[in-house]
Every structure is written in structure tokens, then in C-alpha cells.
Amino acid sequence: MMPTPGQPYRMGIFAHLDTLLAALRRLPADGFREIEVYSPTPHHEIAHLLERKPSPVRVFTLVGGLTGLATGWVMTIGSTLLFPIVVGGKPIVSIPPFGVVAYITTILFGTIATFIGFLVNARVPQIKVVDGYDERLSSDHFGVLVYSAPERIIELERLLTTLGAVTITKSQGL
Amino acid sequence: MTEDYSLNYTDTDIDLMQSLKAPGKGYWFLLVFLLLLIAAGAAAWGVQIAEGIGVAGKNNPVGWAMYITTFVFWVGIAHSGTLISAILFLFRVKWRAAVYRSAEAVTIFGLATAGLFPFIHLGRVWVAHWILPVPNFGGLWPNFRSPLAWDVLAITTYLTASTLFFTLGMMPDVAIVRDKTRGWRKKVYGLLAMGWQGSDNQWRHYTAAYVFLAALSTPLVISVHSIVSWDFAMSIVPGWHSTIFAPYFVAGAIHSGLAMVVLLLIPMRKAFKLEKYITGHHLESLAKFIIFTALVVGFAYSIELFVSWYSGNPFERAIFIYRMTGDYAWAFWLLITTNVLVPMLLWSRKIRTSIPWLVGICISVEIGMWLERFVIIVTSLAHDYLPYAWGIYKPTLVDSLIVIGSFAWFFFLFMVFSKTLPVVSMWEVKEQINPPTKSGR
Numbered sequence: 001m002m003p004t005p006g007q008p009y010r011m012g013i014f015a016h017l018d019t020l021l022a023a024l025r026r027l028p029a030d031g032f033r034e035i036e037v038y039s040p041t042p043h044h045e046i047a048h049l050l051e052r053k054p055s056p057v058r059v060f061t062l063v064g065g066l067t068g069l070a071t072g073w074v075m076t077i078g079s080t081l082l083f084p085i086v087v088g089g090k091p092i093v094s095i096p097p098f099g100v101v102a103y104i105t106t107i108l109f110g111t112i113a114t115f116i117g118f119l120v121n122a123r124v125p126q127i128k129v130v131d132g133y134d135e136r137l138s139s140d141h142f143g144v145l146v147y148s149a150p151e152r153i154i155e156l157e158r159l160l161t162t163l164g165a166v167t168i169t170k171s172q173g174l
Numbered sequence: 175m176t177e178d179y180s181l182n183y184t185d186t187d188i189d190l191m192q193s194l195k196a197p198g199k200g201y202w203f204l205l206v207f208l209l210l211l212i213a214a215g216a217a218a219w220g221v222q223i224a225e226g227i228g229v230a231g232k233n234n235p236v237g238w239a240m241y242i243t244t245f246v247f248w249v250g251i252a253h254s255g256t257l258i259s260a261i262l263f264l265f266r267v268k269w270r271a272a273v274y275r276s277a278e279a280v281t282i283f284g285l286a287t288a289g290l291f292p293f294i295h296l297g298r299v300w301v302a303h304w305i306l307p308v309p310n311f312g313g314l315w316p317n318f319r320s321p322l323a324w325d326v327l328a329i330t331t332y333l334t335a336s337t338l339f340f341t342l343g344m345m346p347d348v349a350i351v352r353d354k355t356r357g358w359r360k361k362v363y364g365l366l367a368m369g370w371q372g373s374d375n376q377w378r379h380y381t382a383a384y385v386f387l388a389a390l391s392t393p394l395v396i397s398v399h400s401i402v403s404w405d406f407a408m409s410i411v412p413g414w415h416s417t418i419f420a421p422y423f424v425a426g427a428i429h430s431g432l433a434m435v436v437l438l439l440i441p442m443r444k445a446f447k448l449e450k451y452i453t454g455h456h457l458e459s460l461a462k463f464i465i466f467t468a469l470v471v472g473f474a475y476s477i478e479l480f481v482s483w484y485s486g487n488p489f490e491r492a493i494f495i496y497r498m499t500g501d502y503a504w505a506f507w508l509l510i511t512t513n514v515l516v517p518m519l520l521w522s523r524k525i526r527t528s529i530p531w532l533v534g535i536c537i538s539v540e541i542g543m544w545l546e547r548f549v550i551i552v553t554s555l556a557h558d559y560l561p562y563a564w565g566i567y568k569p570t571l572v573d574s575l576i577v578i579g580s581f582a583w584f585f586f587l588f589m590v591f592s593k594t595l596p597v598v599s600m601w602e603v604k605e606q607i608n609p610p611t612k613s614g615r
Contacts, residue, residue, distance in 0.1 A: 017609040040183060040350075041604040042377040050374055055382035061390070075307060079315035090319055097319040100401065101327060108331040110390050115338045118383035122376040124345075126369025135353035138346070138372055140183035140610060145373075164612070 009147045011132040012165030019164035020142040024049045038143035057117040064113020072102030132169035181607045193446040208586040215579015218572045227297035229572045236555045236567035241295040243547045248288035254431025255281025260391040271602040272451045278340045283587040285333045321404040328401040346601040399427040413493040413554035422474035429467035430543035433536035461526040468517035496557045512542030
């Protein structure tokens, strides 16, 4: 379930990975299911507990690669047919050398599409970081951003403290 | 690296950001020295543009000389980066984490240097756009059957893929620098970090993109230098027209690229006190890799000679006899010695773990690999089918200054990089060490 726009949240900052993992097991059990985790490096244990869907970046890669493949063939065959000159006695449409070009454009378009896929899905570039972001999160701490109904915010703060959060930061306004 | 329990997340950031501290006098002195060499190279290019390509010593029959030699050399140097960053990543080689950032920088700066040479070599640089895959005013497109057109596309693709891979890998590290600096630096690194926060959602898409970029870059390691080799092999010039050229060039490229990475890592780890991260184990692993590539290159040299003899083609035989005994025989024997025989010293553990020896051997490999391309290009053109068309090439001050300037340009770019961006990937080093836990396990 996605949080509604403007829904309040609290970010619990954890100094240790094991306390963070324990919190990730406990929070959904207490009804707090809209969670985002911040970490200095990706961890399999976090990904496993959050059970996110596979990234759609792979679709961008596939579409980009196929577009590149088609572009390579169209560019080489089309350009030689537009101006048909026999060079070195080779056929006007020379499949082996044009295959080299199509191979290169497949990779070129595939890499560009992959990068675009990352930017679109990860929502970067962003002008500013999320409210409540703590500068330790990129270095040596872990964060759990938990959305909550306004009436359960106090309960959430207590729970995060109980679970071992060293700091709790807030969403703007609430 | 996981065995080193003294490393932790906090110290890793502090240690690896040492390289971003204000540089000392030695750094500035070296930077100015490199700038002067670049200026000398640029001035020489200016002379060539004003006077014509003849001042570069190129004339019939040797139309490709130092510029194409140096172009191939720099494209080769670029190959180690993708090998270390992409292929070793896909094989989950752990020692890669500490060295791949520098190797990727070598790739990008190697290509940025190589990319200058087609323009310099053109002579009439103002019509360089004719090689782009767009039609000219007469509706005529570039000849896509020509390996020169493939080469432009291949190098452009390699530079694009390497730059995207480098940018992606850098993003979480730049965010660390953003979060640890203040004032204008925070603003600049904040812009470069593009709002990276390390949320699980961002990491999910990041790791997927990283794997796909690595997978797409991997065939480029093989194909780019294969395509460069086809610039030669697709012709009918004796000594060039050979099916072994593609793997032969790829092996040579990786050989020179690894040596360059070692040559840059050694002073860098000393200057920035990175010995805990770029350890003797890393350098030894790279040295072992160099033994392997030296053997492959040596095998290619022997097969090349065998094929020329076994072919029964008198022109092929003649060119190899000329290479071994003719005007450039000194270069031929020197490249065999420096590329193949000298690296064999690395079989000795004592030698490959000795920094001075390792530096000396890597410099030997760089000299050898440049000479290898010089011998392939110049001897074949100087001495092809018709004896009345034979001639020799001699370097001039203009092309020598441009080549020296290109080396200065490459090292200048690397020095600027080493002081402005993290030279070791902090987030990937953290992946290799134990995370902070309350239980301490």
C-alpha cells in the first residue's frame, strides 16, 4: 500500500544493522507496513525482509537494446539503399559488416536506456533529499522511514525508541 | 578484505576521503609541469594545422605512423578499466572493489586521450564531422562496410558505456562526500549526487542497473579492440591481413591496461595513505594477471610468425623477416623483450611483491606495447608489395611533441580526478567489510 500524499512519517535512525533488521520484522506486525529503509550500502537481509518486486530497469534495457538493434540495421541498410554505390565489389546490402554496426548500436542504446531506466525508477535527479534525512545515513547508520496515520504517530515514536532507534526525525509540518 | 576486522564503516569514509584534502606543493608543481607539456603538444598541433600534415613526418608509403600508433595504444590502455569494473564484478571477485574506480578512470581518460588522435591524424580537422553517421550535403552516408566507420561507433559506444558506468558507481560515494562537507563543496557534491539518499528503492533499481551496465560493457572489452584491429586486418597489407588480429589486439590491450592501473595505483596509495585498502594482495593479483596477459601476447607473437611462414605467401614472409632484421629491428626485439620476457620475472614472488620491481616491469610493458603498435603499423606500410614504393618513416619534433602531450593530458586528467572524486569506491568497500552490529558479529 502506497502512502497518501502528505501522510506523516517518522524516520528512526539506527546505529546497527541487527537492530534495524529486528525493527523491520516488528514494525509490520504492529500495523506499520509503509516502510522505506535507508542504508549506506545495499544489504540482502534488508531486501529480503521488504519483499519488493524486481526492478523494472531490465525492461528499459531490453527495449533499449532491441531499439538499438533495429536502428543499426535500418541505418546501414537504409543509407546504402538511399545512395547505392558498389564499394570494393561488395553487395549493396552487406550483412556481415552491417551486423557489426547493429551489434554496437544494440549495446549503445541498451546502456543509455538502462541508465535512463535507473534515473526514472530511482527518481533521480532530485533537488533535495527527503525531510528528516540524516547525514549519517550515507556513512555508518541505517534509517527506517515509517508512514503512519496521524493518530498513531506518538505510538510509532515510542515503538521506534523501544526498537533501538538512536534518533527520530520527522516529516515536515507534522 | 573481509578478513580485515579492523576496518569499519566510519573509518572507511574517513580514510577514503583523505584523497580529497587540499593538495600540497608537489601536486601543484606536477600539475603545472603537465600543463606545460600539454601546451607544447597543442602548439605542435597548431603548427601542423597551419603547415599541413607533412610536418608530422608522414608521407608515402607510411601514411599511418605515430598518431595511429598512439591512438591504438590509448584505446588499449582503456581496456583494463572495463575488465576490472565489469567482468570482475560479474565474477564476484572481491579484490576488485578497492581498485576498480581508478581502473574505470583509466578507461575514460584513456579514451578521452585516444579520441584526440583521429582528429589530429585527419590533418583537416575542420571536416571531422564527415565521419559521423549522418549524410553529407550530397546525401552520401559514411561507408558502413568500412572498419573505420565501425571504429568511430565502437569507441563512441565504449566511451558512453564507460562514462555511464563510472557515473552510476560514483553516485553513492558523492552523496557521502556531500553529507560530510560544508559550504560550497557541499553544494557542488550535492549537485553531483543528484539527490541520492540510499533508500531501499533507490538501491533496488541501482543494483539492477549496475548489473545490466556491467553485462552490456563486458562484450565491449572484447569487441572494441577487435574492431580497432580490423582497421588493419580488413586491409590486404602484408603483416596486417590476419585472422588472429582481434584476439591478439585484445590481449595486448589488457596487458598494457593492467600495467597502467598498477603504475597509477602505486603512487596513489602511497600519496593518499590507502595501504589498508589497496593492499599488497591487490597489486600481487594484478601482477599475476600481467603474467597471464604476457603469456597470451607472447603466444600471439609466435603464432603470427608461424602463420607468416606456414602461409607460403612470400609477401607475408618478407614482412616478418623485415621486421626482425630491417630498419626497425631494434623496435621489434625491444618489444619482445619488454612485453614478454621482462614480465616473466613476475613468476618470482619476491619480485612481484617488490614495489620498485613491479613499477619497473609495468613501465617496461608500456614501452613494449607502444612499440608493438608502432612496429605493426610502420613496418607493414614501409615495406609492402612493391620494392620501388618502399620507404621509411622518421618521427619529427611535431608528432613527438603531440605524443608526449597526449601522455601529459592523460596524467593531468587522472590527477584532477584523484583530488576531486573518491578514488576508491567507499560503498563497495563497505559491502566487503562487516556492517556495524550491536552483537558485534
